[in-house]
Every structure is written in C-alpha cells, then in structure tokens.
Amino acid sequence: MGQGQADVALATLRECSRNGDWLCLKNLHLVTAWLPLLEKELNVLRPKAGFRLWLTAEVHSRFPAILLQSSLKITYEAPPGLKKNLLRTYESWTPEQISKGGVLVRSQSLFCLAWFHAVCQERRNYIPQGWTKFYEFSLSDLRAGFEIIDRLFEGGKQFQWEFVHGLLESAIYGGRIDNPSDLRILRSYLEQFFSARLLSSSLSDYRSVIENLPEDDRPAFFGLPANIERSSQRIISSQVISQLRVLSRSIATGSKFDRELWSNGLSPILNLWKKLNQGSNLIHQKVDPPAEGQRSPVLSFIALEQYNAIRMVQGIHQSLAALSKVIRGTQLLTPEVQKLATALLNQECPLTWQNKWEGPEEPMQYLRAVVTRALAIQSWVERAARQALLSDILDLSELFHPDTFLNALRQETARTMGCSMDSLVFMSSWKSPIAQAKLQVKVVFNTVIAHSKLSHGLN
Numbered sequence: 213m214g215q216g217q218a219d220v221a222l223a224t225l226r227e228c229s230r231n232g233d234w235l236c237l238k239n240l241h242l243v244t245a246w247l248p249l250l251e252k253e254l255n256v257l258r259p260k261a262g263f264r265l266w267l268t269a270e271v272h273s274r275f276p277a278i279l280l281q282s283s284l285k286i287t288y289e290a291p292p293g294l295k296k297n298l299l300r301t302y303e304s305w306t307p308e309q310i311s312k313g314g315v316l317v318r319s320q321s322l323f324c325l326a327w328f329h330a331v332c333q334e335r336r337n338y339i340p341q342g343w344t345k346f347y348e349f350s351l352s353d354l355r356a357g358f359e360i361i362d363r364l365f366e367g368g369k370q371f372q373w374e375f376v377h378g379l380l381e382s383a384i385y386g387g388r389i390d391n392p393s394d395l396r397i398l399r400s401y402l403e404q405f406f407s408a409r410l411l412s413s414s415l416s417d418y419r420s421v422i423e424n425l426p427e428d429d430r431p432a433f434f435g436l437p438a439n440i441e442r443s444s445q446r447i448i449s450s451q452v453i454s455q456l457r458v459l460s461r462s463i464a465t466g467s468k469f470d471r472e473l474w475s476n477g478l479s480p481i482l483n484l485w486k487k488l489n490q491g492s493n494l495i496h497q498k499v500d501p502p503a504e505g506q507r508s509p510v511l512s513f514i515a516l517e518q519y520n521a522i523r524m525v526q527g528i529h530q531s532l533a534a535l536s537k538v539i540r541g542t543q544l545l546t547p548e549v550q551k552l553a554t555a556l557l558n559q560e561c562p563l564t565w566q567n568k569w570e571g572p573e574e575p576m577q578y579l580r581a582v583v584t585r586a587l588a589i590q591s592w593v594e595r596a597a598r599q600a601l602l603s604d605i606l607d608l609s610e611l612f613h614p615d616t617f618l619n620a621l622r623q624e625t626a627r628t629m630g631c632s633m634d635s636l637v638f639m640s641s642w643k644s645p646i647a648q649a650k651l652q653v654k655v656v657f658n659t660v661i662a663h664s665k666l667s668h669g670l671n
Contacts, residue, residue: 213237213238213239213240213242213243213246214239214242214243217243218243218246218249221237221250222249222250222253225237225250225253225257225265226253226257228263228265229257229258229259229260229263230259230260231260231263232259232260232261232262232263233262233263234263234264234265234266235263235264235265235266236265236266236267236268237250237265237266237267237268238268239268239269239270240267240268240269240275241269241270241271241272241275244272244274244275244276247275247276247279248276250279251276251278251279254282267279267283292334292337293334293427293428293429294330294331294334294425294429294433295422295423295425295426295427295429297329297330297333297334298326298327298330298422298425299422301326301329301330301354302326302418302419302422304351305322305358309358310322310418312362313365315365317365317371318361318362318365319418320410321361321365321371321406322358322361323418324405324406324410325354325357325358325361325405325406326354326418327405328357328380328401328402328405328406329349329353329354329357331401331405331433331434332347332349332385332398332401333349334429334433334434335434335436336349337429337444338431338434338436338440338443338444339447341436341440341443341444342434342436342440343391343394343397344391344393344394345391345394347388347389347394348388349385349388353384353385353388356384357380357384357385360375360376360379360380360384361376364376373406373407373408376402376406377399377402377403377406380402380406381395381398381399381402385398386398386399400435457558457559469538469545469550471539471541473557474538474539474553474557475539477556477557478535478539478553478556478557480576481532481556481575481576481579482532482535482536484576484579484580485528485529485532485579488579488580488583489525489529489583492583492587494522494525494526494583494586494587495525495526495529497522499518499519499522500519501519502515502516502519508624508627509620509621509623509624509627510596510601510602510617510620510621510624511596512620513616513617513620514589514592514593514596514601515593517589517592517611517612517613517616517617518589518590518592518593520568520612521582521585521586521589521612522586524568524569524582524586524612525582525583525586527568528565528579528582531548531549531552531562531564534546534548534549535549535552535553535556538553548564551563551564552564555575556575559574559575560573560575561573561574561575561578562575565578569582569612584610585610585611585612588607588610588611589610589611589612591610592610592611602653604654605654606653606654618638621653622636622638
C-alpha cells in the first residue's frame with residue numbers, strides 16, 4: 213500500500229470478495245488515514261465462501277483498534293543474530309541470482325552486501341553505543357543494494373567501488389541516518405566491506421561460511437569492545453523492569469482514593485524512609501542559610517550543599533508524613549498528596565522531588581540516594597572544619613552537584629595561583645601524583661582513585 217493504491221485496493225477487495233479469492237494488503241501502517249474507509253467497506257461486504265483477507269503492518273499507534281479486534285493477529289519477529297540474518301538473506305536469494313554470469317567477483321560482492329546489511333541491522337541491539345537510535349534498515353534496502361551491484365556487473369563493466377559507497381551512503385542506508393556520528397560509522401563499514409582487497413580469495417561456498425559462524429554474536433563483528441554485551445544486557449534488563457512496572461500498575465491508581473490500595477502499595481516506601489532515617493537527625497536538624505562572607509569558594513559550596521541537602525530531606529519527610537496521615541485517616545486528602553501518591557504507585561519519582569534534584573527515576577532508589585548523600589555531606593563539613601578536606605580522598609558521588617564543586621575548586625585554584633579562571637585546565641593522573649602541582653586533589657571515580665589538578669597556562 214502507498215500513494216495512489218487506495219482505490220485499486222478497494223476495487224480488488226470487492227472483486228476477491230465476489231469470487232471467494234484470497235487478498236493480501238501489505239504495509240497498512242503507511243496508510244493509517246485510509247483504514248477507516250477499509251473498515252466501512254468490510255462492514256458492507258457480503259463475501260463468497262472461501263474469501264480471506266490478509267493484512268500486514270508494522271506497529272503503529274494510530275492503527276484502528278476495532279480493526280485489530282476483529283482480526284486474527286499473528287506477530288512475526290525475526291530471530292536475532294548475525295548468523296540468522298545472513299541465512300535469511302541467502303534464503304531470499306536463489307542460486308541463479310547469486311551465480312548470475314558466472315562472475316566470482318559479483319557473488320563475492322553480494323556476500324559483502326549481505327554481511328554489511330546484517331551488521332547494520334544487528335548493531336541496533338547495542339543502542340546507544342552501537343547506533344544512537346533505532347534505524348529502520350529493512351529488506352527494501354537490501355533489495356536496492358542487490359540491484360545496484362547487479363547492474364554494475366552487467367556487460368562486463370569494471371566494478372566501481374566509489375559508486376557503491378556513494379549510493380549506499382547518500383541514498384539507501386545513509387538516507388535513514390540523521391546523526392553525524394552514526395553516518396561516520398556507516399561510512400567506515402562501507403570502506404571496510406566494499407573494497408577490492410576483500411575479493412582476492414577464491415571463496416565460493418558462502419553458506420558453509422555462514423553455518424560455521426557462532427550462534428551468539430561477538431562484539432568484534434561490529435567493531436565494538438568486548439564488554440559492550442554487559443551494557444546491552446543492563447539496558448535490556450532496565451526495559452523489562454520498566455515494562456513489568458507498567459503492567460503492575462493498578463487501573464484505579466490515580467482515579468480515586470482507595471485506603472487499602474494506597475496502604476498496600478505505599479507501605480514499602482514509607483517503611484524504607486523510616487528505616488533510612490533511623491539513627492540520624494537529618495529530619496530534625498536546623499541549619500541556617502549560608503551567609504555571604506570571605507570564605508573560600510570550596511567552603512561556601514559545602515555550606516550551601518549541606519543546607520540544600522537538609523532542606524531536601526526535610527521536604528521529602530513532610531510530603532511522606534502527609535501521605536501517611538491521609539492513609540491513616542488523620543488528615544484530609546489534598547491535590548498535592550494525590551499527585552504524590554499517584555506517582556509513587558506508578559513507580560515514578562514525583563516531579564516535586566526531581567525539581568529539587570534530578571536523581572534516579574525509581575522512588576526507592578531516589579530516597580536511598582538522597583539520604584546517602586545527605587549523610588556523606590556531613591562528613592565533608594567536618595573535614596572542612598578541620599581544614600583537611602582537600603588533603604583527603606574525595607568521592608564525587610557523595611555530592612548532589614559535583615559539577616558545582618569542580619567549578620568552586622577552579623575558583624579557589626585561580627585565587628591561590630593568582631591567575632584567571634579561563635587560563636586553567638583540569639588534568640588527571642591514574643597512576644601517581646602530578647609533579648609541581650600547587651593544588652592537588654585525590655578524587656574517586658567508581659572506586660578508582662585519580663590524582664587531579666588545575667594547571668595554569670596549558671592548552
């Protein structure tokens with residue numbers, strides 16, 4: 213289906229209905245605006261026995277629900293993996309298509325095309341490290357690439373690699389890419405796979421080569437590091453967990469107050485908050501706003517970070533305390549409490565919390581992160597009071613705003629060295645202290661210690 217095919221499709225539908233034939237309408241996701249007309253036509257049809265209508269479409273948010281409900285649905289998803297992808301390609305090509313003209317270089321070029329197509333498609337499993345987004349590389353791209361190679365070998369012409377590179381990059385595969393980084397990756401694949409140096413061997417049994425490939429893809433096939441699989445598995449796990457949370461949401465979550473539902477769904481969060489604050493005085497601690505004075509930029513930052521941390525903890529405590537009172541029946545339900553409960557029941561971090569600090573999206577992880585950082589900042593304040601902060605190892609993950617701390621450190625370095633901030637460059641060393649550093653700090657990045665300094669006059 214596409215532009216100008218609607219009238220032809222309806223006429224063919226009526227003819228097949230009268231004759232009892234089978235009809236297949238493909239790619240209906242391209243004509244979602246026309247589907248209501250198809251529904252009306254189906255409602256008035258009086259088909260002859262034996263008539264069957266097949267519809268194919270990709271997932272689309274505007275596909276009519278009634279049409280889906282009245283159909284028998286079959287979902288097809290191609291098995292993942294480079295090997296399976298190559299096998300599908302060679303199953304779609306006949307031996308005559310591959311060996312046409314008896315030119316070995318032509319069949320080898322087709323194998324390069326099949327490998328290139330498989331790599332482009334399977335690299336989508338490593339988003340965002342592989343491609344930055346999901347690109348719709350499809351069978352039509354492979355078919356267009358096949359036609360290009362087929363025509364270039366007609367009449368014994370000399371094969372033009374630059375011509376293939378240009379068409380595949382600018383018109384076919386590259387036409388789907390809108391990111392400069394992804395386009396550079398595609399260009400490097402084209403230069404790697406479509407090159408005369410790959411066609412020097414006498415390889416002819418391509419299916420045996422494909423059959424000997426491992427079932428599980430190796431990251432090296434895509435030019436990716438060996439540990440990329442861990443990142444991919446982490447992303448997939450997060451997506452599965454998010455989908456399970458969506459499925460576990462109650463229909464009545466945000467519609468009205470249900471004491472039993474709220475009590476069962478919110479008790480784990482309320483109990484966790486109570487447990488996190490046992491043995492600490494964060495929720496009762498009084499702290500004055502930091503006063504502007506002659507203190508160093510680093511000390512001013514720590515005072516402001518402590519003040520904001522305690523206010524954040526106490527603000528969260530007040531909102532959860534109000535929620536707890538509503539559940540117990542000792543306080544009336546307000547719009548603010550309603551929004552808070554709706555977000556928490558949906559396993560989402562409330563917007564009022566995220567406005568104070570953009571942390572984890574999962575509420576329990578957010579509460580743990582807030583309390584952990586608030587307690588750690590107390591240690592920063594104590595070390596700063598002893599003037600031992602910058603001489604100790606600093607863990608930037610203990611701060612709510614580590615970028616602001618680095619800027620404060622930059623200001624303090626500029627004062628110490630008597631130079632402008634713009635002339636400073638941040639340097640780091642993973643092995644040993646940096647020689648001739650006037651202000652040197654040991655910083656922890658995920659349990660790895662780096663010796664860092666800000667140097668003057670470096671570019």
